[in-house]
Amino acid sequence: MYEDGQELTQEQISYFLERMDSGEEVEAGSDVHQLMTAASERAMRITSRMNAEFNSLSDTREQLERLFMRPLPQGVGLFPPFTTDCGLNTHLDEGVFINAGCRFQDQGGIYIGDRALIGHNCVIATLNHDMDPAKRANLIPAPVRIGADAWLGLNVTVLPGVTIGEGAVVAAGAVVTRDVAPRTMVGGVPAKLIKEL
Numbered sequence: 178m179y180e181d182g183q184e185l186t187q188e189q190i191s192y193f194l195e196r197m198d199s200g201e202e203v204e205a206g207s208d209v210h211q212l213m214t215a216a217s218e219r220a221m222r223i224t225s226r227m228n229a230e231f232n233s234l235s236d237t238r239e240q241l242e243r244l245f246m247r248p249l250p251q252g253v254g255l256f257p258p259f260t261t262d263c264g265l266n267t268h269l270d271e272g273v274f275i276n277a278g279c280r281f282q283d284q285g286g287i288y289i290g291d292r293a294l295i296g297h298n299c300v301i302a303t304l305n306h307d308m309d310p311a312k313r314a315n316l317i318p319a320p321v322r323i324g325a326d327a328w329l330g331l332n333v334t335v336l337p338g339v340t341i342g343e344g345a346v347v348a349a350g351a352v353v354t355r356d357v358a359p360r361t362m363v364g365g366v367p368a369k370l371i372k373e374l
Contacts, residue, residue: 185215190246190265197266197284197318202307205314213263213284213316220244220264228258245269266303270325275299285318285337290325296349297331305337324359344374 185193193212196203203209227240237257242249244264252272261267261281269275272292279295281287285303289295301323307315319338323329327341330349341347341357348364348371357363362371 185212185219190216194266198286198320200285200318203316203318205312205316210316216263216265216284220261223264224258224260228260231257262304276331284316286320287323288320289323290327290343292326293323294328295323296329296333299329299332300334302335303337346374 189212193209193216196209203213223240223244227237231237234254237255238249238253241253241255244261245267246265249269250271253269254273255275256277258277259275259279261283263282263284265283266285267281267283267287269289270291270293273289273295275295276297278298280300282300282302282304287301287303301321303318303321305317305319306313307317317337321335321337322340323335324341324343324345326344327346329335329341329347330351332350333347333353334351335341335353339353339356341353342359342361344360345357346362347353347357347368348362350366351364351368352366353363354367357368360374362374363369364371
């Protein structure tokens with residue numbers, strides 16, 4: 178389905194995203210897995226340029242739109258460096274700001290709501306491996322959803338399948354393993370409720 182070095186077609190991208198959004202397990206070495214690798218290579222080419230040849234924030238924005246293959250709302254901002262394993266399944270709403278050093282594994286889908294703030298060096302992951310050692314290379318996608326006006330402090334890690342509610346705050350260094358209620362503050366490893374806001 179995919180040959181090394183070949184650009185992905187729109188048909189291949191649509192098929193890949195449909196499979197990722199289904200949540201079905203991806204078998205190692207399958208056609209979908211090969212498309213995942215191709216998307217990663219594409220993302221690395223684009224983000225390497227964006228991170229190494231910074232010219233302006235408008236240039237960064239152009240590179241992000243190329244990476245995500247869709248226009249961004251005007252208020253979206255990002256400070257490089259930034260890396261992603263895919264880039265095709267990240268969805269940013271108006272006023273989102275992503276600070277320097279963030280790493281997204283977005284194959285399973287990352288959805289960030291209006292005015293959400295993503296602090297320095299945050300990691301958002303959307304893939305798990307199969308727990309059976311015989312199938313450990315298989316991948317299971319699950320989306321991460323971050324609500325409007327949420328704030329992830331620096332060095333936060335968000336694991337696959339987590340939803341962070343509107344207006345929630347995740348304290349610096351937290352590892353978020355389960356959903357966070359709206360207008361609450363969580364922190365720690367794993368993240369636990371600190372207080373309601």
